[in-house]
Each structure stands twice: as C-alpha cells, then as structure tokens.
Amino acid sequence: MSGNRTFTMIKPDAVRAGHIGNILKMITDAGFMIRAMKYTRLSSDKAGQFYAVHAERPFYSELVEFMSSGPIVAAILEKDNAVVDFRTLIGATNPEDAAPGTIRALYASNVGENAVHGSDSDENAVIEGAFHFAGTEVF
Ligand code: UDP
Ligand code: MG
Helix, strand or coil: CHHHEEEEEECHHHHHCCCHHHHHHHHHHCCCEEEEEEEECCCHHHHHHHCHHHCCCCCHHHHHHHHCCCCEEEEEEECCCHHHHHHHHHCCCCCCCCCCCCHHHHHCCCCCCCCEEECCCHHHHHHHHHHHCCHHHCC
16 A cells, blocks of 8 residues: 555745645646645754755755745545555656656746655655654544
C-alpha cells in the first residue's frame, strides 16, 4: 500500500499567491486521491527537522525560513506509482527546468520558492507522511 502513496506540501509562496485551489485541482485531475490533508504552519524547528537531510547545503537556512514563513497545505496522496507520477506532475526543482504544464512551471517563482514539495521515494513518503499526520488523520 505504501508504494502507492506520496506526500506533498503546497508551500508558503503558492499559498500566499492564492494557488491552493488550482494546485489541488491539478492533483486530483491527475488521478491522485487525497488520503490526508491539513492547512497548517511549520515552526522553524519543524521545518528544520523536515529538511534535515539538507542541513549541510548552502540554501538550508533560507529554506527553513521560507518554509516557516506562512501556512502550507500538507497532504498524503494515493495513486498507482504515486511517487514517480507526482514528481512528473510537479516538474523539476528549478521552474526554469520544469516541463511546460507542470505545477512548478505554472506556479513556482524560483528554485527555492517552488510552490510544492513531493517525496522522492516510497520510503521518504512514509516518513514524511508520518511527520505531519497522526494515524487517525490518514484515510
Ligand atoms: N532548494 C533551494 N535551492 C536549491 C535547491 C533546493 O532553495 O538550490 C529548496 C527548494 O525549495 C527545494 C528544496 O530545497 O524544493 C528541497 O530540495 P530538493 O533538492 O530535495 O528538491 P525537490 O525534491 O523539492 O525537487
Ligand atoms: Mg527533495
């Protein structure tokens, strides 16, 4: 089952710009079912924990500041081949490299403020989903 799920966040830039509805529509139109969802804001501590794998990267402190700068939408999504298909739907990290029609091509501002997160593996999808949701919040 976990192989068919991924984890996403609509990041603070896209929330601020009013793109929640458009992004959720793209996600559901692409065949993803929403299994958990919340509108919340990460503390800088929580954002730092979520992105701990990037702690040594030069952009880490900026990333933590950005991800805690306003509310996000966090969600667990289900579909066959969810992790790979969702990465295809969102496009490359840098919107300049993102394929036309992808969420990042449409809504990201730059490589840092890039509208959405998508898990990079089945294993991380499980870890990231559990980071944000209690078992009773997942369906
Ligand atoms: N990021 C950044 N500068 C970079 C690369 C990444 O600010 O040069 C930010 C960006 O918000 C990205 C996040 O760090 O989404 C995590 O980076 P990763 O390489 O995991 O990209 P993703 O998996 O989100 O495409
Ligand atoms: Mg990543």
